[in-house]
Structures are given as C-alpha cells and as structure tokens.
Amino acid sequence: MKTRDRILETSLALFNAEGEAHTTTIDIANEMDISPGNLYYHFKGKDQIIAELFQQYELALGSTLTAPIEQPLSAGKGQVENNWYYLYVVMEEMYQYRFLYYNLDDILQRYPDIRKSFKRLIQLKRASLFAICQNLLQQEIIAARDQQLLGLVDNMTLTLTFWFNYDQLLHDNRAPEVTIHQGVLQLLTMVAPYLGDNELSFYRDCETIYTNLLQDVG
Amino acid sequence: MSDEKSKVTDKASEIAKNIWLAGVGAYGKAVDEAQGRLERAMEPPKLFRDLVKAGSALEEDARGALEASAAAKTSVEQRINRVRENFHMQRPARIEDIAALQKKVEQLSRKVDKLARALAEKTPAEKTPGRRRAAVAKVPSRKTAAKTSRKKTKPGRGKNT
Numbered sequence: 001m002k003t004r005d006r007i008l009e010t011s012l013a014l015f016n017a018e019g020e021a022h023t024t025t026i027d028i029a030n031e032m033d034i035s036p037g038n039l040y041y042h043f044k045g046k047d048q049i050i051a052e053l054f055q056q057y058e059l060a061l062g063s064t065l066t067a068p069i070e071q072p073l074s075a076g077k078g079q080v081e082n083n084w085y086y087l088y089v090v091m092e093e094m095y096q097y098r099f100l101y102y103n104l105d106d107i108l109q110r111y112p113d114i115r116k117s118f119k120r121l122i123q124l125k126r127a128s129l130f131a132i133c134q135n136l137l138q139q140e141i142i143a144a145r146d147q148q149l150l151g152l153v154d155n156m157t158l159t160l161t162f163w164f165n166y167d168q169l170l171h172d173n174r175a176p177e178v179t180i181h182q183g184v185l186q187l188l189t190m191v192a193p194y195l196g197d198n199e200l201s202f203y204r205d206c207e208t209i210y211t212n213l214l215q216d217v218g
Numbered sequence: 219m220s221d222e223k224s225k226v227t228d229k230a231s232e233i234a235k236n237i238w239l240a241g242v243g244a245y246g247k248a249v250d251e252a253q254g255r256l257e258r259a260m261e262p263p264k265l266f267r268d269l270v271k272a273g274s275a276l277e278e279d280a281r282g283a284l285e286a287s288a289a290a291k292t293s294v295e296q297r298i299n300r301v302r303e304n305f306h307m308q309r310p311a312r313i314e315d316i317a318a319l320q321k322k323v324e325q326l327s328r329k330v331d332k333l334a335r336a337l338a339e340k341t342p343a344e345k346t347p348g349r350r351r352a353a354v355a356k357v358p359s360r361k362t363a364a365k366t367s368r369k370k371t372k373p374g375r376g377k378n379t
Binding site: 073081086088205212 | 294297298301302305308309310
C-alpha cells in the first residue's frame with residue numbers, strides 16, 4: 001500500500017478510536033512509524049487529511065444512497081427484506097467513518113466545505129429513505145400516506161444520521177454489531193406500526209438477534 | 219503543446235515587429251521590455267505543462283471516482299446479499315429452514331443410494347455394509363461428514379432422517 005493511502009487509513013482508525021479532536025498529525029506519524037516530515041510531504045496538515053477522508057466517505061455513501069433511488073431494492077413480495085438489509089449496508093458504511101458523527105457539530109463548524117457536502121448527504125439519505133418507503137407503499141407493504149409518510153422518512157433520516165452519536169453518548173463504546181443492529185432495529189421500529197403481520201416476522205427476528213447479541217456481549 | 223509553442227513564437231515575432239514599428243529611438247528600451255515579455259511569454263508552456271499535468275490527474279481522479287461509484291452500485295446488491303446470509307445465520311431457525319434442510323438431506327440420500335446401487339452392480343460379491351461405506355466415501359467430503367455423523371446416530375437409516 002502507498003504511504004499516502006496508509007496515512008489515510010491510519011488516520012481514519014485513530015479518529016474513530018480516539019476521536020478526531022484528540023488526534024494530531026504527530027500521533028498519526030507515530031502510529032505509522034514514519035517521520036512527521038514524511039507525513040507532511042503527503043499532507044500539509046490534519047485539515048487536508050480530514051477533507052480527503054470526507055471525500056472518500058461522500059463518494060462511498062453517496063453511491064450507496066443513490067441505489068434505491070435509481071432502482072427499487074425489492075421488486076416482488078418475497079424481496080421486501082432487501083430493504084431492511086439495505087439499512088444494514090448503509091449503517092455499516094457510516095460506521096466506518098463514525099468519527100464524523102461523534103464530533104459532528106465541531107467538524108462542520110471548522111470545515112465549511114464539509115458542511116455543504118454533509119448537508120447534501122443528509123438530503124440524499126432522506127431521498128433514499130423516501131424512495132424505499134414509496135416503493136413499499138406501492139407494493140402495499142406499508143400503509144402510510146402523505147404527511148405520515150414524510151414524517152416517517154424524516155424520523156428515519158434523523159435516527160440514521162445521529163444514531164452513532166446517541167449510541168456513543170449513552171453506552172460509550174459498544175461492540176459494533178450491537179450498535180449497528182440496534183440502529184437498524186430502531187429504524188424498523190418506526191416502520192413497524194405501518195407493516196402488516198407478515199412483514200412483522202422480520203422485525204421479530206431482529207428483536208431476537210438483538211437479545212442474543214446483548215447476551216453474547218454481556 | 220507544439221501549437222502553444224508556435225503561438226508563443228508568433229507572439230515573440232509580433233513583439234519584435236512592434237519594436238520595429240516603435241522606431242529606432244525607443245529601440246533599446248523596447249528590446250529590454252521585449253526580452254522581459256519574451257521571458258514571460260516563455261513561461262506559459264511550463265504553466266501549461268503543469269495545467270495539463272494537473273488536468274490529467276484530475277481526469278484520472280474523476281475516472282477513478284466514476285469507476286468507484288459504478289463498483290459501489292453493483293456492490294450494494296452484493297452487500298445486501300452478504301447481510302442477508304449473515305442475518306440468516308443469526309436469526310432463529312424457522313420451519314421453512316428446517317423443511318429446506320430436510321429436502322437437501324433427502325436429495326443427498328438419493329444420490330448416495332444411487333451411487334451405492336451403481337457400486338453394487340460393479341462388485342456384486344461384496345457385502346452390503348462395505349458397499350454402503352464405499353459409496354459414502356465417494357460423496358464430497360463436506361457432505362460425507364454430515365452423512366457419517368448422521369449414520370452414527372441412526373445407523374442403517376439413509377432415507378428418512
């Protein structure tokens with residue numbers, strides 16, 4: 001792997017583990033066993049590293065989020081669960097760059113460019129969840145209309161965006177699978193009242209898995 | 219690139235023409251100025267080179283980004299599949315799962331019986347238990363493990379487990 005890529009990877013790991021605010025370029029160089037000068041050769045400072053990491057994130061999450069807008073994730077009744085699995089995919093992707101969410105306000109205040117892009121990402125999340133709900137509505141899997149549907153989409157976007165922040169504040173560092181699974185469960189809890197009995201079985205499975213996960217971790 | 223260079227030389231000759239036109243009195247000053255301008259005019263190719271370099275780097279970035287997003291799109295499907303598999307491993311077994319498993323076992327049993335029969339035709343003298351074992355050995359190892367362990371618990375019942 002190129003040094004430049006290694007710097008990005010190490011920075012991401014350190015930001016996620018220690019928090020972006022507590023990590024300096026010296027820490028990153030030390031962690032990699034390279035001189036700060038070498039790091040400086042590739043990146044002129046932490047700002048540049050964060051900007052590039054965010055770019056990576058925007059590209060990755062952006063293309064994931066456009067998927068359900070371009071094409072419904074489920075075409076038939078048997079495929080409804082694809083939509084729920086998709087929520088895992090999104091959450092897993094977000095989890096990889098969780099440092100952004102742990103320190104969101106601070107980062108957005110310091111980087112106006114990231115603020116703009118982040119706003120776009122939230123809008124994309126909203127559009128993506130709306131596309132999913134719209135599709136479920138068309139297939140008569142959920143029964144929520146107009147304002148109710150919009151409210152549901154906004155609530156889901158809100159939870160999706162701030163879940164990692166909330167989870168960390170409440171539980172410090174939990175096992176990633178517990179955090180992610182509970183996040184998805186939380187999103188499904190919002191959809192659940194609008195689901196028929198058939199689709200609820202998936203929700204019940206999620207509950208069982210969550211209970212098992214908690215037992216395994218505890 | 220070469221076009222750009224010729225433009226620069228055109229410009230230089232234009233400057234020279236202007237100097238000529240400017241008259242002899244101003245010649246000395248004009249030459250100095252022209253030299254400076256010429257030097258400055260010679261700079262664009264370098265700048266241009268840099269721009270071309272930066273441009274192609276950007277183009278590469280853009281192409282990379284496009285490829286990445288195309289890859290991401292196909293991978294959404296793959297990732298959904300991966301999550302589904304993972305989910306099925308974690309969730310409690312359902313009646314459908316058990317039914318599906320049973321079907322698989324039955325299919326396997328039929329295969330084993332078929333193999334056993336084929337083998338029996340080849341070596342009619344051998345005794346039944348030996349034949350059975352030989353037949354089982356022909357099934358790929360993963361299935362063999364399942365089979366033999368099943369056989370241990372319920373010996374002699376190949377079909378209806």
